[in-house]
Structures are given as C-alpha cells and as structure tokens.
C-alpha cells in the first residue's frame with residue numbers, strides 16, 4: 001500500500017517510519033523540507049508540496065500541529081485541495097477541533113474525495129512502537145481501507161461515527177490528561193514540601209487505584225526537572241483551549257480544566273512551550289504560596 005504523509009514532527013516522523021518499516025510505500029512532505037532527509041534514508045520518497053503528494057498517492061495522512069496548520073496545508077497555494085479528487089482519501093490524524101475537521105471534510109467531499117479524521121491518543125513512544133489508540137470518524141469505507149495502516153500505527157482503532165466525533169473524543173481525553181498532569185505536579189510538590197520522598201509517592205501511586213502509565217512514565221523525569229519533549233506543552237495547551245471551547249458550546253462547567261489551562265498558559269509565557277507538557281511542573285513549583293512560609 002502506498003501512502004502520502006504530511007507533517008514530520010515528533011509524531012509524524014515516528015508514524016511514517018513505522019509505516020516504512022512495515023513495507024508501506026511512503027511519500028513524505030514537511031514544511032521544513034530538510035526534516036524529510038532521515039525518512040528518505042529509510043526508503044521514503046519526497047513530495048515538494050502537499051499537492052504533489054496528493055496527486056501521487058491514493059491515500060494521504062496528515063499529522064500537523066494545530067487547526068491553523070491543518071487549514072493552511074489544505075487551503076493554501078500548492079495545498080491538498082488543489083489535487084484532491086474522486087477516488088482519493090485524506091486522513092487527518094492531527095488534534096484539532098470539530099469545526100476545523102468539518103471544514104476540511106466539506107472541502108474534500110465537494111471535490112469528490114473521501115475524508116476521515118483520526119486523531120490519536122499516545123505519545124512519542126507509543127507512536128514509535130505502533131501502540132497508538134486511533135479515534136476515527138467520517139467516511140466508514142475509508143476507515144476500512146485504512147485498517148492495514150492503522151494496525152501498524154496503533155494497538156486499537158475506534159470508529160466513532162460522523163466527522164467531529166473523533167476530534168471531540170480526543171479533546172475530552174486530553175483535557176482529562178492535562179488536569180491529571182497538574183494534579184500529579186501538585187502532589188509531587190506537596191510531598192516534597194512536606195518532607196516526603198517524591199519517588200516513594202510515585203511508588204505508592206503505582207500500586208494505588210489511581211495508577212496510570214502517565215504518572216509512571218513522566219513522574220521520575222519530573223522529579224529530575226527533565227522535560228525532554230515527547231508531547232510539547234504548547235500542544236497540550238492548545239488541546240485544553242479547544243476542550244474548554246467545547247465545554248462552552250455545551251454549557252459544561254469545567255473549573256478543574258480551566259485551572260489546568262491557566263497553568264499551561266503560564267508555562268508558555270515562561271518560554272516552556274517547546275518542552276514536554278510535564279514542564280507545567282515548573283509553574284506549580286514556583287507558584288506563589290507554594291514556596292517557603
């Protein structure tokens with residue numbers, strides 16, 4: 001199976017490499033074209049524009065940063081829309097809001113193409129290991145045609161119905177994750193300031209009812225103030241912002257998520273946006289009132 005792949009950031013690179021490793025033909029494009037080099041060394045071809053990739057491939061996957069990137073790659077000059085046509089499928093795996101996804105879907109459908117949104121849960125390591133959770137919605141036939149690729153990229157795929165449902169599910173999941181990250185950070189600070197050992201707290205959490213892979217994976221690095229980016233903080237804040245907007249639309253009060261979003265915004269203002277989202281720990285550690293008495 002030959003696929004196009006647009007966007008070779010942390011996730012896109014790992015996912016495209018995985019497809020190559022499993023025998024897929026992959027034609028890649030990235031805004032910063034130099035990032036295609038490593039993929040070419042592993043057997044990928046390069047397209048100089050998104051339009052070129054769409055023209056060449058029956059199926060094209062996108063993994064881009066945010067709604068503005070997704071819209072730009074679709075609608076700008078040399079973008080996806082110039083070449084999408086009947087018989088071609090476009091699969092957007094970026095995390096965006098339902099409105100953005102619907103705009104993309106309408107534009108593609110008008111030109112006779114097929115659209116599937118398929119955001120993923122799981123970070124750099126699950127992307128490298130083909131262990132993502134895929135949250136697909138849109139054209140069911142395209143979903144079925146993509147199963148061989150999804151089986152390589154993920155450990156489980158959900159088909160959630162109409163366009164927008166995948167985006168919404170992803171935002172709900174990441175809203176919970178962002179709030180949990182703040183809770184873990186506050187817990188580590190409280191343990192430390194109460195003269196408890198932070199690693200012992202993590203050991204206790206791992207055996208408790210609230211044990212989860214995120215605490216286990218991120219906790220030890222947070223204790224060391226190591227925030228090497230797997231999931232960039234700026235993207236987590238984007239997800240909190242989009243989830244809060246979904247809450248606004250549905251009149252759902254989310255004070256916990258709103259507080260977590262403030263902490264991520266503060267972290268961005270401190271220049272931590274390109275670090276891992278666990279760098280919100282720096283905000284919690286330096287918050288007024290959490291220092292010396």
Ligand SMILES: NC(=O)C1=CN([C@@H]2O[C@H](COP(=O)(O)OP(=O)(O)OC[C@H]3O[C@@H](n4cnc5c(N)ncnc54)[C@H](OP(=O)(O)O)[C@@H]3O)[C@@H](O)[C@H]2O)C=CC1
Pocket residue numbers: 006007008009010011012030031032033035063064065066068069070072073093094095096120121122123124230231232235236
């Ligand atoms: N990292 C993670 O753990 C996870 C991330 N996600 C989601 O996946 C998506 C990608 O994340 P990730 O790979 O971490 O992000 P990165 O920041 O590492 O990569 C972003 C990609 O988007 C491209 N891009 C950004 N702006 C534009 C633009 N205006 N036009 C064209 N291309 C653009 C970048 O190109 P360039 O190289 O030129 O900057 C790069 O290829 C995001 O929506 C994120 O929320 C979902 C699950 C996990």
Ligand SMILES: O=CC(=O)O
Pocket residue numbers: 095120121122123174231
């Ligand atoms: O979107 C991030 C993730 O870890 O999932």
